[in-house]
Amino acid sequence: MIRIFDPQDMDIVLDIWLKGSLQAHGFIDKSYWEQQKERFRETLSSHSITAVYCDPHTNRAIGFISLVENFITALYVTPEEQGRGIGHDLLCRAKYLYPVLELSVYTENKSALSFYLNEGFQIVRYQTDQATGHEEAFMIHRPVR
Numbered sequence: 440m441i442r443i444f445d446p447q448d449m450d451i452v453l454d455i456w457l458k459g460s461l462q463a464h465g466f467i468d469k470s471y472w473e474q475q476k477e478r479f480r481e482t483l484s485s486h487s488i489t490a491v492y493c494d495p496h497t498n499r500a501i502g503f504i505s506l507v508e509n510f511i512t513a514l515y516v517t518p519e520e521q522g523r524g525i526g527h528d529l530l531c532r533a534k535y536l537y538p539v540l541e542l543s544v545y546t547e548n549k550s551a552l553s554f555y556l557n558e559g560f561q562i563v564r565y566q567t568d569q570a571t572g573h574e575e576a577f578m579i580h581r582p583v584r
Contacts, residue, residue, distance in 0.1 A: 441532055444489035444503065451500045452491065453480060459515035466547045467571050479513070487512060490532050492525050504529040509537035530558055538582045543568070543575040552576060559583075 444452065456479060460472040483489055483505060492502035502516035502525045511533060516525045533540055544551045546565070556562075560578040568575050 440493045440495055440498075441490050441528060442493065444483065444491050444505075446484075448491050448500055448503075449480065449483065452483065452489070452503050455500065455503060455515050455517055456513055458518070462518060463548050463551060464545060466545075467573065471571060482507070482512060488536070490529060492516070492529055494520075502526065502529060504533055506533055506537065506540075509540055511540055511542040514542075526554060527558065534580065534582075540580040541578070543577050545571075546574045546576050555580075 453476060457472060457476060460475075461469055464472070487505045487507050489503055489505040491500045493499060494501050501520045503513070504511065505513040514526060514529060516529075530540075540560075542555065542560070543566070544555060545568070546552060555578055558580065560580045562576045563579050564577050566575050566577055567573070
């Protein structure tokens with residue numbers, strides 16, 4: 440079940456985000472992600488539209504997608520639930536809201552890069568993330584005509 444983020448989801452969503460960030464971005468020091476946690480909390484509280492995927496049996500959040508306008512700022516699924524189509528379902532919800540979606544993904548995060556390419560995103564350009572110094576792919580998804 441996908442539903443809109445509720446402030447009561449904050450702790451579990453932040454936990455999914457931090458654990459996912461550490462797992463997917465082992466090439467970036469752990470302290471960077473820990474320092475970004477409060478900034479991400481602020482984004483969730485005031486700047487984003489966030490949808491939460493809940494386990495149908497327990498109603499516990501196991502994934503989420505967060506957007507600022509049509510830019511995907513985060514898409515994470517707990518590691519034990521990955522590969523079940525949850526990320527795809529969350530992305531479909533975002534495509535419904537915004538037919539044109541944008542995001543940046545670290546090129547070293549091969550699984551995420553592959554996921555977005557398989558979902559129809561195209562790499563527009565490569566850029567350097569100023570905060571980390573790592574290369575990112577800026578990607579866009581446009582509806583098929």
